[in-house]
Structure formats: structure tokens, C-alpha cells
Amino acid sequence: MAYLLSCPACQAEGLDPRRSETSCTQCGKAFRLTPHCPDCDSELERVQACGAVDFFCNRCNNxxxxxxxRYDIQPQ
Known part of the structure; x- marks a missing residue:
């Protein structure tokens, strides 16, 4: 089962963190997701391979x- 983030509009778990631009699976509102490092709060670089998505922190080198x-969720 996919990991989903809570939608700020309807509070349902419906945002896919694997995408930088996504829509809620429940209410359909569109959002832009910006991932940040949980340790230093730097914006993370998206690392995608073989269908899997993770992130890399250039400051922490992790x-x-x-x-x-941690995600910054902005409406589109």
C-alpha cells in the first residue's frame, strides 16, 4: 500500500509524496509538494530509480x- 500524506483541504490521506505535483485522491484539489530534510530543514533532491522515489539531503549528505x-504543501 502506498504512503499518502494528509490533504490540507479535506484532511483525508490522499496526497502522493512520490510526485512534486499531485492531486488529492479524495477531493481532487491540486497541490505542489516540496520535501525538506527532517534534520536540517534543507530542500531535498528527488532521487528516482526503478520506480522507487527517495530523497537526498545535500547539506547532511544523507x-x-x-x-x-517534512513536506511543504502549497495549493496550485
Whole structure:
């Protein structure tokens, strides 16, 4: 089962953190997701291979999972 973030519009778990631009699966509103490092708060670089998506922090020099990242969620 995919890991989904809570939608700020309807509070349902409906935003896919694997995409930078996504729509809620429940209410359909569109959002832009920007992942940040949980340790230093730097914006993370998206690392995509073989269908999997993780993030890399250039400041901490660490790989960050989509579950550990902090997301800035902005409406489109």
C-alpha cells in the first residue's frame, strides 16, 4: 500500500509524496509538494530509480525516505 500524506483541504490521506505535483485522491484539489530534510530543514533532491522515489539531503549528505521527509504543501 502506498504512503499518502494528509490533504490540507479535506484532511483525508490522499496526497502522493512520490510526485512534486499531485492531486488529492479524495477531493481532487491540486497541490505542489516540496520535501525538506527532517534534520536540517534543507530542500531535498528527488532521487528516482526503478520506480522507487527517495530523497537526498545535500547539506547532511544523507538519503531520506519519503516517510521521514517534512513536506511543504502549497495549493496550485
Amino acid at each position: 538519503l531520506v525516505s519519503k516517510r521521514a521527509a
